[in-house]
Amino acid sequence: MKIGVLGAGQLGRMLALSAYPLGHQMSFLALSEEDPSSLLGKTFIHNNDPEVVKKFASHSDVITYESENTDINIVNEINNMTSVYPNERSLFISQHRIREKELLNKLGIPCAPYEIVNSLVDLEVAVKNIGVPSILKTTIDGYDGKGQFLITSESQINQAWKVLSGKPSVLEGYINFKRELSLIAVRGIDSDIKFYPLVENSHHEGILRLTIAPARNVSDSIQNKAEDYMKSILTEIEHVGVLTIELFETDNDLVVNEIAPRVHNSGHWTIEGAKTSQFENHIRAITKSPLGQTNCINKYSAMINIIGTHGAIEKILKTKNTHLHLYNKKERKDRKLGHVTITADSIKDLDSSIETLKDFLP
């Protein structure tokens, strides 16, 4: 099939790399010829030109997107011309923190307490009600910890409002979590669902650094609970494709932070670590094909992001049981340039490889 991707970043690139062996062709609606996916298929440069969007859509049998921040007006436009998966509802909900929380509340899934904030006065009231610490987050367009302010004292209210430029926001109660987990699953057009195991994520300055898969010491009841949450979200929004839930694990519960209607950075390990990668399963789902197995191949896998600068590439390539993925991006502060996957038969071997690689990475 001819698959179009709205966006042409590293996620589009890895989707393409898994789509070609299945005989598909790829095209991208890109911002520039330099985008990471642009050499992997026909590239339509967007430039806000509706004619280009139409050409892109008429060139594709099915269209997907690589970000929840995708312009929903474009999806509306092309929906009349070709199928878009995940459907518009998945995008509509997940690109807006309040809609996302309303969905979670409706389904009885725990999330942080929150208040809607549209003015400085709203923020003052919200801080009184929720207390500190709490986090002010813009309603839309937040990613990698951007568009957020941690309020630890009432004296920071003015500053928080200024830093977020007075944009519509939510104030969330701070969750005292033990660790951050995520669950990735895929749902086919025939409603079949497959789950990957819960994974464990460490962030630095809001950006994912390290994922360990499967997460250590996860009881069946925690995995089942996360899968139940996932299943009810996927079913409610009739999602088709991969969906990710980011979770906080507290002493005795799981609290959902946010959902992403797409392949996710915490699932990159599946390329070498699972029988079918998240990318291939997304492609299978949107092309009405049977879903692939999601079991782990190795006892443990880890994914380390390469951020800002490339590090000692030669040394990474010489490290055993590691796989390097570069996205063809120029070095820039805080930019995700690639990732390394490590596979191991024991947590001890995994830890030691992670330690070795840390010396080679920025």
Ligand code: AMP
């Ligand atoms: P987000 O953009 O919502 O994924 O938030 C980025 C990071 O901020 C998360 O990965 C957490 O480490 C932290 N964070 C976000 N919301 C909360 C919260 N309500 N309580 C505690 N930490 C949070």
